[in-house]
Amino acid sequence: METIFENNETLVIEILEDLSAKQKHLPSKLFYDEYGSHLFDQICDLDEYYLTRTELSILNNNIDEIVNVFRPNTLLIEFGSGSSVKTKLLLDRLNNLSGYIPIDISEEYLYKSSEKLKESYSNLAVYPLAADYTKPIDIPIIKDRVERKITFFPGSTIGNFTKSEAKDFLKIIAAECGKGGGLIIGFDLVKDREVLLAAYNDAEGITAKFNLNLLRRLNREFGADFDLSAFEHIAVFNEEDSRIEMHLTSLKDQSVRIGEREFTFLQGETILTEYSHKYTLGGFKELSEDYFTIEKYWTDENNYFCIAYLSVKLK
Incomplete structure (x- = not known):
């Protein structure tokens, strides 16, 4: 591995x-060698670990509204794609993407997941990129039919960054997505x-x-x-x-x-x-407002977790 x-x-x-x-x-x-990646998949299934199932429930309950932010010929980019379980909820309803770029640090895990996606979505162009996305990386330039870019960053991974690191990372995403681009992001909310x-x-x-x-x-x-x-x-x-x-x-x-x-x-x-x-909605708005505008957000009934759609601010 x-x-x-x-x-x-x-x-x-x-x-x-x-x-x-x-x-x-x-x-x-x-953390994320092959064994670590498998352990994290097990963590996501634990009763105590509310994050994954809560985020999945938000996606499932609001999927029609969430996919409505996409337009034809959108390139979907995902940082830390892992097994792409959440991504499949989007892909099941998006048949006119110009491509999908999953980015993950675990090379073998990434390629296995990507091959499965290619089998399940035969009409989808998948361009896996094995890279440490916390460092500067060169995302493939896909010229075919790309009219817009949306980044998917679920799992509250943004919470693993310090506040200054998170701002720097959001700046990178905004620059990559560019004019008309957007970000669908999951973040954990303050709670008991x-x-x-x-x-x-x-x-x-x-x-x-x-x-x-x-x-x-x-x-x-x-x-x-x-x-x-x-x-x-x-x-x-x-x-x-x-x-x-x-x-x-x-x-x-x-x-x-x-x-x-x-x-x-x-x-x-x-x-x-x-x-x-862990963020409040106001705290996350403050974190992201230099580069993004929060257009929509969705939470669960307990307000444990939030998924938001952000548009890139024009400079």
Whole structure:
């Protein structure tokens, strides 16, 4: 299984710098090797993990209105496409797309999903792109019948960025979609902290396996010697910044090597592995308003989650 990193040496430097910081941290893109991608699919099916089923219910309940934002000869671009389960709800109702570009960091997973899509939608031109979309990438230029571009970014993945990173990423999407373009995006809403904490601390321990897989991957691909049994998954809610933070806590004083570098961990010291920001509608409007206008939005009956359609602001 391969995961695409455009410059592996750059990633190694990033990992070493992150583990040298006062608050040790690691890039969450390391979660998604093939095993990590499969674990995340399992997480999406958990009772506690409301995000996926809630977003799917919003899509299902409002699909006619959502696909109505498309026009003939629209190019659909998706960042972090994964298994494309949500995308299929759109594709089932869109027969006049100029093409679909799924972008994902897990190369083998991406190509398997794309082949299945080609079998299911024989008239759809699919152009899979294996890339780390958190870095600058060259999206294929599709000239055939492209009159408009819409990006699909579901799953509340925008919440994994810091606020400044999210703004930068939205700027990239706006530039890619251009005049007349748009963005369909899912984001998680602020809610009761107990509901939030349960979603990231499931009883079956799948999220814990997912988090620890990051260390397993460092051992396998980057020459590290983490003892996985000496670290424990925790998730906490940072009320001030309105975000869930996932950590791996050292269960003892220990040292870990990555290549020639050694890192010391005190008992109770943590590695921050992921943010998951939660937004109010007003907060998301403020986040996106430099580059987009919110045209429509849809929520569930509990106001747990939101899908919004944003149009690119003309500059």
